[in-house]
Amino acid sequence: MGVSKTLFINQYIFCLIIFSITCFGKEFDELFTIYVPIDNASKIEKSINSSFNIMIYRLTGDSSPSNIWKIINAGNARKDFIKSYSIKNINNDSYLQVFFDKDLLIKKFNELSIPALGNSRPTVLFLINIDNGSSKPYTLKESQSISDIDRLIKNSLKIFSNSRAIFLELPELDLSDIDTLSSYSKLINSNDFLNSKYESTKVIEINIIKVGLDNWQVNGDITFEYKDNDFNNNFIERFEKYVVNTIDQLLDKNVIETSEETITNINISNINNYDDYMTSKETLKKLVSIKNIDIHSFKYNKIAYRVGIYGDFDTFVSEISGNNFMNTILIDYASQTIELDFAR
Numbered sequence: 001m002g003v004s005k006t007l008f009i010n011q012y013i014f015c016l017i018i019f020s021i022t023c024f025g026k027e028f029d030e031l032f033t034i035y036v037p038i039d040n041a042s043k044i045e046k047s048i049n050s051s052f053n054i055m056i057y058r059l060t061g062d063s064s065p066s067n068i069w070k071i072i073n074a075g076n077a078r079k080d081f082i083k084s085y086s087i088k089n090i091n092n093d094s095y096l097q098v099f100f101d102k103d104l105l106i107k108k109f110n111e112l113s114i115p116a117l118g119n120s121r122p123t124v125l126f127l128i129n130i131d132n133g134s135s136k137p138y139t140l141k142e143s144q145s146i147s148d149i150d151r152l153i154k155n156s157l158k159i160f161s162n163s164r165a166i167f168l169e170l171p172e173l174d175l176s177d178i179d180t181l182s183s184y185s186k187l188i189n190s191n192d193f194l195n196s197k198y199e200s201t202k203v204i205e206i207n208i209i210k211v212g213l214d215n216w217q218v219n220g221d222i223t224f225e226y227k228d229n230d231f232n233n234n235f236i237e238r239f240e241k242y243v244v245n246t247i248d249q250l251l252d253k254n255v256i257e258t259s260e261e262t263i264t265n266i267n268i269s270n271i272n273n274y275d276d277y278m279t280s281k282e283t284l285k286k287l288v289s290i291k292n293i294d295i296h297s298f299k300y301n302k303i304a305y306r307v308g309i310y311g312d313f314d315t316f317v318s319e320i321s322g323n324n325f326m327n328t329i330l331i332d333y334a335s336q337t338i339e340l341d342f343a344r
Helices: 009-013 041-060 066-073 102-112 148-164 175-183 190-197 231-254 274-285 313-320
Strands: 033-037 082-090 093-100 123-131 167-169 202-212 215-220 224-227 261-269 290-299 302-310 326-332 337-342
Touching: 033 041, 041 066, 041 082, 041 093, 041 102, 041 148, 066 102, 102 302, 123 148, 123 231, 148 167, 148 231, 202 231, 215 231, 224 231, 231 313, 261 313, 274 290, 274 302, 274 337, 313 326, 313 337
Parallel strands: 123 167, 123 202, 261 337
Antiparallel strands: 033 093, 082 093, 202 215, 215 224, 261 302, 290 302, 326 337
C-alpha cells in the first residue's frame, strides 16, 4: 500500500475527528460513515466527492487515486454508493455526514478485483515519555496536554485514526502504573507491561528528551538528535512518516481478496430471543467479508448460518474475531466452521 498522503491530506486535516480511547476495540464501528466539513449547502457535491475519496482510502489503504478512477471509469458515479447523507452541526461547525452502502461498494470491489480491508482493525498503543526541561517528565495521555508537542502528537493520531479507520491510542496510566514503569524499568519490559493492561496489536515507545538549549534527543522506536529551534515541526514530520509506515504494515495483514469467494459455516450459541437473532445477523452483515447469509438451522438457543464470503477463510477468521458482540469458541479449518457465543 502506498504511503503518499499528498492527494488526500488536505481533506483529512479538516475531517471531523472520531477518536476512541477505549482499552481495546478492534471493530471500527463507523467504518462506512464519513464526516467532511461543509460551509454551505451549495458545496454538498464537493463534500460528497471528498467523502467518497476518503471512503475508498479507508477500504483499500491505498492513497493513490487509481482505485477511485477505476470505479468511476467503470461507469459509476460517487453518489451511486451513498445510502444517505445529512448536515450535522458539531461544536458550532457544519459537517456532511455520509453513510455509504457497504454491500454495493464491496460488490463493485469484487467486480473490479480491488482488494479491501475488513472491519477488524489493529490497535496501536503509543507510550510517549516527554522530558521538555521545563516541567516534570511525564507520559503523554489523552486526558492531559502539557506542551505544544502534546497537542501536535494527539492531533496527528486523531487524523490518522479517522482517515485510516484504525485505533491509535494513548494509555491512561495511573500513578501506580507510572511508578511501576519507572521503578522497575530495568527489570520489566514496558511493552509487556502495557499489553498486560491493554490488549493491543502493537506498542510503540518513544522518549523525547530536551538535553540543552534547542538540543533534543529522541530514542525508542524513533531515534534521532536535533539541534535547532524548530524541534516540534521536525519531530511531527518524522513521527507522521513512521505512523503511516506502521499503519501500512499492519493493514497489509488484513487484506481481503474480494475477487475470491467461498462458503463458510457460522454457528452461534446463546440466541435466546428474536432480538438476539436480529442482532447476530445484523452484526455479521456489517462485516466487509460477508456477501450473503442464510439460516441453515435453528435448534434450542443455537442458530447455524451458511455464509458466502469474499476472500478466503483465514482472512474471514481474522475479521470476525474482532467483533464486539460475539466470542469465538472454536475455529475448525477442515470444515471451515466457526463456533461463536452471543455476548450480552
